[in-house]
Amino acid sequence: MLSKNTLKFIKSLQQKKFRNQEQSFFVEGSKNVTELLQSDYEVSHVLYTQQFGNDHVKLLKSIKAEVFEVNQATLESVGSFQTNDAALAVSKSKPNIPINLKSDEWAIALDEVKDPGNLGTIIRIADWYGIQKLLLSEESAEFYNPKVLHASMGSFTRIRFYYTDLKSELEKSRLPVYGAFLDGDSIYETKFGKGGIILMGNESNGISKELESLVSQKVTIPRFGQAESLNVAVATAVICDNIRRNTK
Numbered sequence: 001m002l003s004k005n006t007l008k009f010i011k012s013l014q015q016k017k018f019r020n021q022e023q024s025f026f027v028e029g030s031k032n033v034t035e036l037l038q039s040d041y042e043v044s045h046v047l048y049t050q051q052f053g054n055d056h057v058k059l060l061k062s063i064k065a066e067v068f069e070v071n072q073a074t075l076e077s078v079g080s081f082q083t084n085d086a087a088l089a090v091s092k093s094k095p096n097i098p099i100n101l102k103s104d105e106w107a108i109a110l111d112e113v114k115d116p117g118n119l120g121t122i123i124r125i126a127d128w129y130g131i132q133k134l135l136l137s138e139e140s141a142e143f144y145n146p147k148v149l150h151a152s153m154g155s156f157t158r159i160r161f162y163y164t165d166l167k168s169e170l171e172k173s174r175l176p177v178y179g180a181f182l183d184g185d186s187i188y189e190t191k192f193g194k195g196g197i198i199l200m201g202n203e204s205n206g207i208s209k210e211l212e213s214l215v216s217q218k219v220t221i222p223r224f225g226q227a228e229s230l231n232v233a234v235a236t237a238v239i240c241d242n243i244r245r246n247t248k
Contacts, residue, residue: 002068006045010090011078016142023093025144028079030055030086035154037063041091047075048087065089080146093144099133099162101175104194106243109135109177111166111211112202113232116141120151121233122200127155129240134161135169135197167210173197176216179207180235184218187242198243200236 012018013026024044027036030052037043037056043065053060053069060067075084101107108126113119119141126134141148143161152159162169170177178192179199199215201207207215221230221238230238 026090027149028081028088032154033087033089035157036089039157043091045090052086106131107133107197109197109199110140112137112139116145116147117151118233120148122236123152124155125237136163137166170214178219179215181218184220186222187219192243192246
């Protein structure tokens with residue numbers, strides 16, 4: 001039976017301090033829940049509607065978690081979605097551990113990207129382009145923020161991340177660092193190697209002065225119109241696309 005304490009626990013995970021305290025998070029909606037249940041994350045609770053249960057009988061039977069069939073109103077009362085007629089799942093967070101990068105591997109580094117929607121979209125973009133590792137400054141948005149996870153559309157389950165002091169991380173890395181700047185070399189003319197780090201800056205201020213000196217090559221997306229700048233997630237996608245075109 002689903003207890004009031006369990007409902008209170010799940011609802012508390014809307015707040016970062018309780019996510020940190022419990023080392024747990026939740027996801028909502030059919031897509032994110034099914035992606036989570038099929039991943040290597042340690043799922044503890046699943047709340048689902050009758051329809052979701054009918055559609056995913058085998059999946060629900062295959063997991064080691066407490067599962068509860070509930071109505072839509074219950075899902076909406078504990079989650080962050082205004083409308084959720086599918087499911088909600090709670091999982092243990094993964095530890096923040098260093099990431100090793102191979103010489104022929106690509107990673108994305110984010111310097112104070114603070115908008116949860118941007119981070120979630122970048123996670124999805126990384127997954128699309130087969131980039132599985134993400135380095136984040138300690139001031140960047142929280143990986144397990146519900147808005148981040150929702151925007152990632154399940155891609156968060158396939159991305160390894162590490163929050164760190166980017167300056168020290170880039171200083172010790174042997175991979176070239178390609179930093180996005182308005183005055184950089186055109187990405188259409190840049191010869192990208194087989195591996196490297198794509199460094200993207202803050203939504204308002206770009207890459208910090210502290211990290212600028214660690215950039216191996218400044219790159220830019222040529223502008224043909226009058227827009228002042230591109231959204232950081234959009235810019236990440238364009239750069240990733242050009243890298244894959246040149247390294248396939």
